[in-house]
Amino acid sequence: MKIIEVKDLGFKYAGTDFYAIKEVNFEIDEGEFVILAGKSGCGKTTLLRCLNGLIPHFYEGEFDGKVLIDGVDTRDCPPYILSQKAGMVFQNPDNQLFALSVEADIAFPLENLGLPREEIRDRVEWALRLLRIEELRNRSPFELSAGQKQKVAIASVLAMKPKILLLDEPTSSLDPVSAKNLIDVIIELNRRHGLTILISEHRLTHLIPHANKLAIMDKGKIIYFGEPRKILREDVLMYGVSIPRVVEVAREMEKINGCLPFKEIPLSVDEFLNNLRGALR
Amino acid sequence: MIRFESVEYIYPNGIKALDKIDLEINDGEIVAIMGENGAGKTTLIKHLNGLLKPTKGKVLIDGIDTRKVTVASLSKKVGIVFQNPDDMFFSENVWEEVAFALRNFGYDEATVKRRVENAVNFMDLVNYINKSPFTLSGGEKKRLALAIVLAWSPDIIALDEPTIGQDLLQKEKLLQVIKLLNSQGKTIIVSSHDVEFIADLKPRIILMKRGRIIADGDAEEIFLNEELLRSCNLLPPQLITLSKELKFIGVKPKLYSPRELATEIMAKLQR
Numbered sequence: 001m002k003i004i005e006v007k008d009l010g011f012k013y014a015g016t017d018f019y020a021i022k023e024v025n026f027e028i029d030e031g032e033f034v035i036l037a038g039k040s041g042c043g044k045t046t047l048l049r050c051l052n053g054l055i056p057h058f059y060e061g062e063f064d065g066k067v068l069i070d071g072v073d074t075r076d077c078p079p080y081i082l083s084q085k086a087g088m089v090f091q092n093p094d095n096q097l098f099a100l101s102v103e104a105d106i107a108f109p110l111e112n113l114g115l116p117r118e119e120i121r122d123r124v125e126w127a128l129r130l131l132r133i134e135e136l137r138n139r140s141p142f143e144l145s146a147g148q149k150q151k152v153a154i155a156s157v158l159a160m161k162p163k164i165l166l167l168d169e170p171t172s173s174l175d176p177v178s179a180k181n182l183i184d185v186i187i188e189l190n191r192r193h194g195l196t197i198l199i200s201e202h203r204l205t206h207l208i209p210h211a212n213k214l215a216i217m218d219k220g221k222i223i224y225f226g227e228p229r230k231i232l233r234e235d236v237l238m239y240g241v242s243i244p245r246v247v248e249v250a251r252e253m254e255k256i257n258g259c260l261p262f263k264e265i266p267l268s269v270d271e272f273l274n275n276l277r278g279a280l281r
Numbered sequence: 282m283i284r285f286e287s288v289e290y291i292y293p294n295g296i297k298a299l300d301k302i303d304l305e306i307n308d309g310e311i312v313a314i315m316g317e318n319g320a321g322k323t324t325l326i327k328h329l330n331g332l333l334k335p336t337k338g339k340v341l342i343d344g345i346d347t348r349k350v351t352v353a354s355l356s357k358k359v360g361i362v363f364q365n366p367d368d369m370f371f372s373e374n375v376w377e378e379v380a381f382a383l384r385n386f387g388y389d390e391a392t393v394k395r396r397v398e399n400a401v402n403f404m405d406l407v408n409y410i411n412k413s414p415f416t417l418s419g420g421e422k423k424r425l426a427l428a429i430v431l432a433w434s435p436d437i438i439a440l441d442e443p444t445i446g447q448d449l450l451q452k453e454k455l456l457q458v459i460k461l462l463n464s465q466g467k468t469i470i471v472s473s474h475d476v477e478f479i480a481d482l483k484p485r486i487i488l489m490k491r492g493r494i495i496a497d498g499d500a501e502e503i504f505l506n507e508e509l510l511r512s513c514n515l516l517p518p519q520l521i522t523l524s525k526e527l528k529f530i531g532v533k534p535k536l537y538s539p540r541e542l543a544t545e546i547m548a549k550l551q552r
Contacts, residue, residue: 039448040420091446146318172446175317175474177514202448205477205519240448245477245519245539252543261550269523276530280550 003163003196004028004051004086008065011046011055020046021220024065028198028213030163033190035207035228036200038217039240044200047217048166050074051198053082070163080113086164087157091172093149096156097141102133105141106156113160127155130193131185147178151185158189165189167199180206205244208232209268216241229265246272282307283329283437283468287338290324290492298324300492302338306470308436311463313479313500314472316489317514322472323364325489326439329470330359342437357386360430364442366422370414375406375425378414379432386433400432403458419446427458438462439470444478452478480504480518480536488513501536 009024021043028034036044049055053074056063067074070085090096099105106127110120128134131151136144141152150170157165167186171179183206189195190210201207208214214228218239224231232247246266254260262275283306290299298321306312314322327333328340331347340347342358363369372378379400383393401407404424409417414425423443430438440459444452452475459482463469473479479486479500486503488496490513496503503509504521520542525534530549537545 039450040446041418169446173318175514176476176516177511178318180516202446203477237449240450242449242452242477246523248539249520249523249543249546252540253547256543256547261547269519269526272523273526276527276546280530 001030002027002068003030003070004198005068006050006065007067009047009050009067010062010064011050012062013046014060014062016061019062019220021050021217022064024220024222026215026222026225028196030196031190031194032212033187033197033210034199034213034215035204035211036198036215036217037202037204037236037239037241038223042217042240043220044217045168046220048088048168048198048200051164051166052086052088053077053079054088083109083157083162084113084160085162086166087160087162088166089150089153089157089168089170091169093141093146093153096153097149100140101138102141102144102152102155103128103137105152106159109156110159123159123161127159130158130189131155145178147174147182150174150182154185162195164196164198167197169200169202171201171203179203183207202240202242204242208244209271229267232265232267244268250275282341282343284341285325285328285338286341288328288335288340289337290328290333291336298492299328299335302492302494304487304494304497306468308468309463309466311459311469311482311484312471313482313484313486314470314489315474315476315479315486315503315513315515317474320489320513321492322489323441324492326361326441326470326472329437329439330355330361332361353385356382356435357433358435359437359439360433360435362423362426362430362438362440362443364445366426367415369426369429370422373413374411375401375414375417376410378425379429382429382433396432396434400428403431404428405454420448420451423447423451431462436466437468437470439472441472442474443471444473444475456481474515476504476510476515476518480520481538483536488515504536505534 005027006024010019010022012019038044050067057079097105099108103124106124107120110123128137131154133151141149171182186197187210190197208228211228214231215222216224216236216239232243246269250265261279266272266275285302285304288299288302291297316322331352334348370378372381376397379397380393383396401410404427406424406428443455459469483500486500487494496509504517507517510517520537524532524537532545532549
């Protein structure tokens with residue numbers, strides 16, 4: 001089932017003289033895990049804003065083509081309805097959190113929707129449990145670590161019960177262990193709860209073994225969109241994408257050997273070792 | 282030379298951010314300060330130019346006690362590029378932003394012009410000289426912050442989390458800039474938790490945890506110690522993990538580049 005359909009999408013911010021994204025076409029099925037990569041300034045954030053309706057409802061400009069989220073045209077649907085279909089988590093959680101307690105932060109958008117008290121309480125509990133942050137409920141968001149804040153931001157988005165989670169470089173300010181914890185949580189939301197994930201990231205190492213699709217953008221256009229293993233055989237370094245180091249090793253071995261000594265490009269250390277053992281047999 | 286002698290720093294809210302720091306950094310070294318968020322990396326860097334003065338102990342820059350001089354006078358020796366460049370911008374355009382510190386140091390206009398030109402050329406900002414710093418992208422702002430410091434050419438350059446939000450090409454450029462400045466004899470101090478970037482730089486690593494230095498050694502030695510890294514919320518570079526798993530074909534655990542490791546594996550396989 002297609003949950004995101006983007007057709008000939010283009011957008012030019014008001015007051016600028018170039019299209020931030022143009023001629024963008026792709027489809028994502030429900031339950032897919034998609035990584036969006038590319039240089040800083042290539043249009044990733046603009047594309048994500050088009051998927052949750054911030055564009056064209058909040059940012060002004062010239063909008064071409066169309067975006068269907070769960071069958072609904074984003075131009076015909078107000079952002080508060082769209083946010084119950086596609087929730088967005090930003091790079092800097094400080095921009096998303098503001099209440100006195102974690103619980104209140106998660107409950108705020110639900111109160112805005114005018115949901116009954118019990119429903120709000122249930123959803124806050126559900127979101128806290130999903131992110132395993134029940135013990136943070138009474139803390140102030142501002143005394144939390146960066147990794148904890150990002151989990152609270154995700155919980156407050158999930159409490160809207162969206163089918164799609166959009167994440168804009170969510171790990172960029174986290175230390176490696178916190179970043180990996182957050183990625184593990186996102187993978188679990190996809191695997192166990194069937195959420196469709198679209199995440200923009202520079203560091204692909206921990207994400208890529210779990211992704212169905214990889215999209216690479218450059219200068220506002222989508223250059224590659226498809227199976228990660230296939231795309232990583234192309235020359236993607238010029239698009240500013242940090243590919244996992246094990247992929248680089250496999251590609252260097254391919255150069256020395258004349259052809260890839262493995263049956264496929266390994267995406268993780270475990271895959272590399274399995275391939276190597278297979279080749280030795 | 283940089284010398285920290287039993288430095289302790291307590292913020293006004295009572296949080297002890299540095300605890301018994303003893304450290305020596307020689308001229309011309311490249312040093313990475315690593316550790317989790319909140320370990321004290323930024324606080325340590327702010328002590329280099331006297332922005333923060335030790336609560337106890339002392340910091341000596343080329344023998345000068347930072348408590349006894351102004352930040353302005355130390356800034357000639359030590360330039361800091363902060364994590365969030367927005368905090369340091371205020372001028373109308375990029376050119377004026379780079380020129381500001383130079384004029385403050387009292388250089389004549391001809392020198393200011395020459396130095397600004399060199400710095401914006403070096404950091405690929407020529408096309409932006411008339412733009413407001415606040416309209417630049419995240420990556421461009423980081424380049425501008427570095428250009429400002431390069432313009433007055435201090436002997437010691439400290440970069441606080443320079444790779445956050447940077448794509449691969451920007452990181453490669455940064456790596457080249459750091460190596461080039463170091464080859465000109467500059468001392469470089471980088472705080473980071475980007476292990477892959479630091480693995481490419483292969484500097485001396487100082488590992489911090491809760492305000493203390495818990496390890497000090499070369500990059501390979503530190504990165505091979507997974508237990509130590511994990512205790513600081515860091516993970517080893519992926520190729521360290523892979524090389525450790527490759528003992529069964531006779532590969533030695535080391536800090537390899539992708540090409541070095543590929544060559545090593547192919548040599549073992551052909552045997």
